[in-house]
Amino acid sequence: AIMDTRPFVLSPQGKNLSEIFAARAGTELERKRVQEDLQKSREQYRALYDQTPLIYFTVDPQGMIVSVNHYGARILGYDVQELMGQSVSSVIHPSDRSIFLSSIEKCLRESTKNIVPELRKIKKDGTTLWVRETIQAIGQPLGPKMVLLSCEDITEKKRTEEALVVSEQQLRHTQKMEAIGTLAGGIAHDFNNILGAILGYSELAMAQVAQDQRLRSYLQEVQAAGQRARDLVKQILAFSRRSEQExxxxxxxxxxxxxxxxxxxxxxxxxxxxxxxxxxxxxxxxxxxxxxxxxxxxxxxxxxxxxxxxxxxxxxxxxxxxxxxxxxxxxxxxxxxxxxxxxxxxxxxxxxxxxxxxxxxxxxxxxxxxxxxxxxxxxxxxxxxxxxxxxxxxxxxxxxxxxxxxxxxxxxxxxxxxxVMDWPTGSGKILFVDDEEMLTRWGTQLLSHLGYSVVSTVNPYEALEWFRETPRDFDVVVTDQTMPTMSGDTLARALLDIRQDIPILLCTGFSYTMSAEKAKALGIKAFLMKPVNGKSLAFALREILA
The missing domain is CATH 3.30.565.10 (Histidine kinase-like ATPase, C-terminal domain)
Incomplete structure (x- = not known):
């Protein structure tokens, strides 16, 4: 083998070539590093684009989807490829398409950013997604403008707002029902007393004109009208939840x-x-x-x-x-x-x-x-x-x-x-108490007609005094609940303190504090809702005295 041991000396031309090669190698290495950095940056951007909790669309001037992030496609129920090339209107609620398309046109025309505070998108399964949508034109060096859509999911916010609206409506309804209930309770007592007299006296009149069919037909119409009025009061009380079903x-x-x-x-x-x-x-x-x-x-x-x-x-x-x-x-x-x-x-x-x-x-x-x-x-x-x-x-x-x-x-x-004549008759002495004089007159006439002896008064204190003087003289006490000087349940307690076995029948049109269950717990034998008609009173007395 032959080896030249003399030092290698570059010629000026070779030296220039070496410098050029080194420069190109350095440039290529730098370009490769920049490309790697750019690719890494692209991957990071794509990962951010795909996974950020916003829905991103890129749309061409014709409204066709050219790009969508994975998060957006997944939230809408699609694969990315299913949306590519589709009209962006296909995922917009029909009622919102007009405002959406006009916002895109304005954005492209004026190169501005538009924000639609509330917009509905339609998911693949047909359900609705509420979004806050930002619409922005983005330029391209060698092509037409594109539109970038970024959408924030506000569905839960909308549900919360709607639930709040419903709660406010329910609160207003509750307050309205309380007002109606107060009004209903206020009128029920007086109105039922008036109806009680109308129904009661027409019943008495029908018993007196049994042979006169013409007069009976007139009185039956009065009865029917009174019954409808009674049912109307019941409906008002039922609507305000102050009466029980029957x-x-x-x-x-x-x-x-x-x-x-x-x-x-x-x-x-x-x-x-x-x-x-x-x-x-x-x-x-x-x-x-x-x-x-x-x-x-x-x-x-x-x-x-x-x-x-x-x-x-x-x-x-x-x-x-x-x-x-x-x-x-x-x-x-x-x-x-x-x-x-x-x-x-x-x-x-x-x-x-x-x-x-x-x-x-x-x-x-x-x-x-x-x-x-x-x-x-x-x-x-x-x-x-x-x-x-x-x-x-x-x-x-x-x-x-x-x-x-x-x-x-x-x-x-x-x-x-x-x-009327099918009602049961009876005997015995009845103490009849009601603050409406026309009802005490009606009760006296009706019960006397049915065979009872009746003592009546509009003053519960007077009734209590009579009873205290001769408690064994009375077989039954019939009393109203709502009276201005003494309530029926208070009178009943006082009567029962004097004589525990006295049968008491309590009548009421409306009371916050009294119900059939409470009356029974007090020892009251029977409970009737006003307006009380003759038939129900007659049968209630027969049951008490049986």
Missing amino acids: REAVNLQLVIRDVLRMIRASFPASIEILISMGPDPAVIYADASQMQQIVMNLCANAEYAMRDHGGVLEISLQHKEVPRDMGDRMVKLKAGPYVELTIRDTGKGMSPETVERIFEPFFTTKQAGEGTGLGLAVVHGIVHNHGGRITVSSMPEVGTTFTVLFPRLDVVVPLKPEE
């Missing part, structure tokens, strides 16, 4: 007849009312006042729907059998015999979205001041509390049909009131 066998045919008699005059002439009830009684076990409330609410809604252009209101009753193979599939509805109430109108109808929410408390399509949004919610609650079911079908500009099913009773409810 369930009995109720013929819905009679309920419909009575409701129509009350509302027909308030309907415009442009609304025709058609009734189809069939020959068979439609008897259910229910609170009659609440059944009236159902029919009145549904008819009132029908009238509102047809108020502008008129139409037809159809009310029908029929028997319906729910077979066993259907009973299990129908919510809270057992197989068996039912009464089907159908109320149909040809009004403006409702959209499917409205139908879905129609029984929600506080939901209403009426203008402010025209409705509370509680009517149908109350109807829904009453129906289900009676073991029934209510459904609704509706089409815009066609009309609405409500169908209500109640378990049927196989009993007969008489269409006419029973004769």
